Amino acid sequence: MKRRDFIHLSSLGLGALMTPGVMAMGNPVSAERLIEPGIDVAAKKLLADTALNAAKAKGATYSDVRIGRYLSQSIFTREKNVQNISNTETFGVGIRVIANGTWGFSATSDVTPEGIAKCAETAVAIAKANSKLQKEPVVLAPEKGHGEVTWNTPIKKNAMAVPVKEKIDLMLAANNAALDNGAAFVNSAMFMINEQKYFASTDGSYIDQDVHRMWPNLTVTAVNKASGGFRSRQGLSTPMGMGYEYMDGLASEKIPNAAGFNSYRYSYDMVEDAITAAKQAKEKIAAKSVLPGKYDLVLDPDHLGLTIHESIGHPLELDRVLGYEANYAGTSFATLDKWKSGDFKYGSDIVNVIADKTQPYSLGNMGYDDEGVKCKEWDLIKNGVLVNYQAIRDQVGILGENASHGCSFADNWSSVQFQRMANVSLKPGTEKMTPMDMIKNVEKGIYILGRGSFSIDQQRYNFQFGGTVFFEIKNGEIAGMLEDVAYQSNTQEFWNSCSAICDQDDYRFMGTFFDGKGQPSQSSAVSHGSSTTRFDGVNVINTARSI
Structure with missing residues (x-):
């Protein structure tokens, strides 16, 4: 069955089978909550085994379970002001199964043995309902179980643990640097993600992963008041799978480019980029229009x-x-x-x-x-x-x-x-x-x-x-x-x-x-x-x- 058919069939006549919480969105939390530990690995394994056993008992020939805690922090500023700070957390379980040669999936925010068992049973029920229209059975490439393993993004500084004030001070410093160098408007943003993901399957894998990503960005606009012309220059940062060391120089490596200013490899100087952006936004106003x-x-x-x-x-x-x-x-x-x-x-x-x-x-x-x-x-x-x-x-x-x-x-x-x-x-x-x-x-x-x-x-x-x-x-x-x-x-x-x-x-x-x-x-x-x-x-x- 094609994935598109699976999703389509799962939505037809099966609404009553869906577990509450499937459409769970991030819940607002405090910044302190983002650095609190989640449940430990041993507890995750017990919950995962509950899902795998419940699915097998209902007739699943394969099943996997993902216990996920997803954390995010976003900060937005404009000129000299903070516009918004958002801290969110979402926590739940997704269970996927094969029964009668057909995929089934269900998810729940009820992360208890009872909630997880019910979710697994629902996934199997969905698979069996879908199988009535299945033309060919799902065939999975073999995958040897990896046992109990862990993997972490090799960060040096957890961005979530850096005080919000320190991050805001850096963003406002960048904004001020742009304004001091001729910008009329400037906004900056910082996005930070932490995914705490636990995977288990009937293949024999129990995999705990801690993933970190961050993305700083800015946009600078210059205005020619005499002509009314204006141009913007976006920041030249890139999102990275790193911690806050991307911002504070612990992984500093700048590469001079052919246009006479720095590009960034494993670090980002937000203030330097803001200054360059302001100067280039002004240059763009007077720049020659390209000849096709x-x-x-x-x-x-x-x-x-x-x-x-x-x-x-x-x-x-x-x-x-x-x-x-x-x-x-x-x-x-x-x-x-x-x-x-x-x-x-x-x-x-x-x-x-x-x-x-x-x-x-x-x-x-x-x-x-x-x-x-x-x-x-x-x-x-x-x-x-x-x-x-x-x-x-x-x-x-x-x-x-x-x-x-x-x-x-x-x-x-x-x-x-x-x-x-x-x-x-x-x-x-x-x-x-x-x-x-x-x-x-x-x-x-x-x-x-x-x-x-x-x-x-x-x-x-x-x-x-x-x-x-x-x-x-x-x-x-x-x-x-x-x-x-x-x-x-x-x-x-x-x-x-x-x-x-x-x-x-x-x-x-x-x-x-x-x-x-x-x-x-x-x-x-x-x-x-x-x-x-x-x-x-x-x-x-x-x-x-x-x-």
């Missing part, structure tokens, strides 16, 4: 990550390729026949793209996925050729493989897990090359940093991408700032125009907290790594003239 035409593009990792996400990450999700997401998120041009041919040129020979859930500091860095599969790295595109997709336990058999790729996730205990994008990253070049080295060989080009608006078709083929800041390249040198830039191409043409990639020393992440997919929709966090990369002869349009 063909340009060689030099793309910074914080920009290229979004293009990777949309033109490689999504089209190589196997459920999208198979049409399971057609109604909501579209399909994929990268169909199975192209993969089976063994010679489909997705990109040029230097394009090597991996999926990897184990990259340190990335948003997708995990020990195990939500099916209890140990996370790993695998090739998607090798020397420009499409070689694989992203697939989970009930999908990999289609590819002739007998082991899941380890990329099944749910965004909450109340959501059913399904195939999600891994960190999809472009491998760096093998020869020593800095962004300035790359630009020296460009006669007519544009250097693009930061993400902007974008548009891509339902098959992830024809697209248009903007950015945050743009610099004209003339005869191997930066010749000033440009505005109104967007580039258009199709996925295969674009990646086959890739002519140079900087080496590992320039490698950085771009990421998102809010990658939406599925029905009901879920959000996941994912990173995309790359070094500065060159693409030749790409069509550039003027967005101001196109309106």
Whole structure:
């Protein structure tokens, strides 16, 4: 049964079977609550065994249980004022089963032995109800049980434990720095996530994971009072799988870019970025509007990550390729026949793209996925050729493989897990090359940093991408700032125009907290790594003239 059919059937005539709490949202709590310990591992194991035993007693041939505590803190400021502080917690259990060869799922916020047993029984009842319309039984790739294991994001400082005042002081300092350097308006935000996830299955896994992520951001606007013109510049931070050390310099590593200011690898200087943003927002007001035409593009990792996400990450999700997401998120041009041919040129020979859930500091860095599969790295595109997709336990058999790729996730205990994008990253070049080295060989080009608006078709083929800041390249040198830039191409043409990639020393992440997919929709966090990369002869349009 396709996942879409499973969700659809589960909603038809089965409402009375659903356990209260399935649609549980985050409950407001105090900041102090966010650093209180949850229930211990031994208690989680007892509760998990209650679910597994109850499901088996009702006829399940397979079951897994996820006990989740999801914590978040968000802080928002504007100019010299705090706008909002939000602390939330949600806690509950999601139980998935196979009975009569069919999936069933139920969830509850009643985290007691009685509540969990009832939830497991409901999941089995849903599976049996669905099985009346099941055409083919679910077949899972084998997965050896891992026993009792733990995995933690290797943080140095828990962001939740940092006093709220300290975080606000930093954000207001950044705001003031922007205002002092000519900004008319500025807002800043800080998002912090802690997922405490416990997974158990009838395969024999009991996996306890503690996941931390954070994302600081800002937007600065400058105004020319004489002309009434204004421009904004977003922050050039990226969300990371790190603790507060991302903000306070404990993991400090800045990389000078080709435009004369710093990019950030494993740290973020919010004040420095605010100052640069204010200066660049003013420059953007007077910047030359781009002349449409063909340009060689030099793309910074914080920009290229979004293009990777949309033109490689999504089209190589196997459920999208198979049409399971057609109604909501579209399909994929990268169909199975192209993969089976063994010679489909997705990109040029230097394009090597991996999926990897184990990259340190990335948003997708995990020990195990939500099916209890140990996370790993695998090739998607090798020397420009499409070689694989992203697939989970009930999908990999289609590819002739007998082991899941380890990329099944749910965004909450109340959501059913399904195939999600891994960190999809472009491998760096093998020869020593800095962004300035790359630009020296460009006669007519544009250097693009930061993400902007974008548009891509339902098959992830024809697209248009903007950015945050743009610099004209003339005869191997930066010749000033440009505005109104967007580039258009199709996925295969674009990646086959890739002519140079900087080496590992320039490698950085771009990421998102809010990658939406599925029905009901879920959000996941994912990173995309790359070094500065060159693409030749790409069509550039003027967005101001196109309106």
